[in-house]
Amino acid sequence: MKTIGHRIWAIAEGYIPSYSHGPEPQFTSHETACVLNANENDAHLSLTIYYSDRQPVGPYRIIVPGRRTKHIRFNDLQDPEPIPRDTDYACVIESDVPVVVQHTRLDSRQAENALISTMAFAIE
Amino acid sequence: MKTIGHRIWAIAEGYIPSYSHGPEPQFTSHETACVLNANENDAHLSLTIYYSDRQPVGPYRIIVPGRRTKHIRFNDLQDPEPIPRDTDYACVIESDVPVVVQHTRLDSRQAENALISTMAFAIE
Amino acid sequence: MKTIGHRIWAIAEGYIPSYSHGPEPQFTSHETACVLNANENDAHLSLTIYYSDRQPVGPYRIIVPGRRTKHIRFNDLQDPEPIPRDTDYACVIESDVPVVVQHTRLDSRQAENALISTMAFAIE
Amino acid sequence: MKTIGHRIWAIAEGYIPSYSHGPEPQFTSHETACVLNANENDAHLSLTIYYSDRQPVGPYRIIVPGRRTKHIRFNDLQDPEPIPRDTDYACVIESDVPVVVQHTRLDSRQAENALISTMAFAIE
Numbered sequence: 054m055k056t057i058g059h060r061i062w063a064i065a066e067g068y069i070p071s072y073s074h075g076p077e078p079q080f081t082s083h084e085t086a087c088v089l090n091a092n093e094n095d096a097h098l099s100l101t102i103y104y105s106d107r108q109p110v111g112p113y114r115i116i117v118p119g120r121r122t123k124h125i126r127f128n129d130l131q132d133p134e135p136i137p138r139d140t141d142y143a144c145v146i147e148s149d150v151p152v153v154v155q156h157t158r159l160d161s162r163q164a165e166n167a168l169i170s171t172m173a174f175a176i177e
Numbered sequence: 178m179k180t181i182g183h184r185i186w187a188i189a190e191g192y193i194p195s196y197s198h199g200p201e202p203q204f205t206s207h208e209t210a211c212v213l214n215a216n217e218n219d220a221h222l223s224l225t226i227y228y229s230d231r232q233p234v235g236p237y238r239i240i241v242p243g244r245r246t247k248h249i250r251f252n253d254l255q256d257p258e259p260i261p262r263d264t265d266y267a268c269v270i271e272s273d274v275p276v277v278v279q280h281t282r283l284d285s286r287q288a289e290n291a292l293i294s295t296m297a298f299a300i301e
Numbered sequence: 302m303k304t305i306g307h308r309i310w311a312i313a314e315g316y317i318p319s320y321s322h323g324p325e326p327q328f329t330s331h332e333t334a335c336v337l338n339a340n341e342n343d344a345h346l347s348l349t350i351y352y353s354d355r356q357p358v359g360p361y362r363i364i365v366p367g368r369r370t371k372h373i374r375f376n377d378l379q380d381p382e383p384i385p386r387d388t389d390y391a392c393v394i395e396s397d398v399p400v401v402v403q404h405t406r407l408d409s410r411q412a413e414n415a416l417i418s419t420m421a422f423a424i425e
Numbered sequence: 426m427k428t429i430g431h432r433i434w435a436i437a438e439g440y441i442p443s444y445s446h447g448p449e450p451q452f453t454s455h456e457t458a459c460v461l462n463a464n465e466n467d468a469h470l471s472l473t474i475y476y477s478d479r480q481p482v483g484p485y486r487i488i489v490p491g492r493r494t495k496h497i498r499f500n501d502l503q504d505p506e507p508i509p510r511d512t513d514y515a516c517v518i519e520s521d522v523p524v525v526v527q528h529t530r531l532d533s534r535q536a537e538n539a540l541i542s543t544m545a546f547a548i549e
Contacts, residue, residue, distance in 0.1 A: 122515035
């Protein structure tokens with residue numbers, strides 16, 4: 054298959070709720086960046102997190118192997134620092150090979166979970 | 178990082194429910210335009226609100242500082258006038274520097290909240 | 302403002318649930334095509350509905366006045382014929398002036414409503 | 426109508442929950458790729474499923490007749506093999522004629538269902 058996707062993606066709506074209902078880890082309130090790397094070569098990702106009231110933080114480095122998908126939980130990012138809960142953020146994802154990125158949140162703060170998903174915005 | 182995003186964005190589906198369940202302000206029924214400004218310079222936004230039965234209202238002026246995100250609650254817009262609840266509207270966002278815009282609604286009219294989110298539509 | 306939007310849009314996921322919970326008409330299970338016409342001139346829309354097992358039906362003709370938004374409920378379309386409930390469909394929207402289209406469903410078959418929304422797909 | 430759509434589409438966020446509440450098959454937790462083929466000619470689709478920890482599987486072959494829509498349930502794919510539940514995946518859809526693809530999930534693991542939908546990402 055030919056190379057598919059883009060090298061820079063943006064997610065403007067980031068927010069990890071601070072509490073949850075239901076069995077973990079499936080029903081833990083979380084946000085994910087689902088990345089598809091349909092190429093033969095590994096994708097080396099670099100994530101930058103933007104906040105409303107302080108300097109951006111990053112890069113967070115993640116590898117998505119060739120011909121694989123990885124559903125990255127923002128909750129699990131640790132290096133250089135965790136993303137605080139109940140805090141507005143946004144994210145830019147840069148990759149050395151073209152990938153496709155979709156953004157999803159599961160919000161289980163109430164008894165019944167709510168879901169959102171949208172393709173991230175392809176910059177180039 | 179290079180300049181990313183677009184200068185004109187549109188949201189066609191606007192609707193702020195008039196009532197809510199759950200603790201405020203997190204569970205107040207609301208709509209947001211989440212804006213990422215990944216550039217060095219401040220973004221000066223101008224929002225115009227379109228209705229089904231009267232002239233558009235605006236501009237609403239908002240600044241998103243350089244290298245910051247701002248999650249704008251349509252509920253909070255006051256100048257030139259608040260957006261009425263339970264009313265269909267749409268929105269065009271113009272910026273003097275490129276930004277990325279994502280649209281989200283939390284609807285808590287019932288006991289369990291519902292969520293939607295989608296990238297806004299990039300015009301140019 | 303300059304002319305914004307596109308003249309042909311597609312929605313691939315159409316489905317109107319056949320039953321509902323909660324007060325009408327807000328909580329009636331429904332689908333909408335939210336159209337923003339930011340131009341000075343009226344937009345004359347022509348909708349064609351595609352099914353899985355029979356010929357397309359249309360055109361459904363709708364006018365969105367200049368500098369107005371209209372949130373079209375698929376439930377309310379009558380001419381040339383209503384869209385059956387619990388039936389897969391898709392939709393192509395053609396306009397004589399550029400518009401922006403967003404697709405939303407409220408599903409209230411259960412006690413708590415669920416929502417989806419996404420920008421329609423801009424063809425040209 | 427002129428030919429509309431694209432020949433390659435990607436969905437990065439795939440996940441079929443393993444359990445459900447409510448009457449089948451409407452409330453079975455499921456994912457769909459809703460395909461609109463507005464052309465005169467049949468569309469011959471080839472789906473490839475990507476995983477996080479093993480080689481891609483496919484092609485899954487599906488025909489969408491001309492001037493029809495088909496809402497494909499990933500749950501129902503059998504050949505060459507079913508998609509396991511509770512497993513991250515992604516999908517690339519290739520078609521010999523242009524089509525439009527929208528991705529939807531109904532998650533009924535809890536008493537009240539949650540929904541997501543987004544346009545798939547058009548590659549070319």
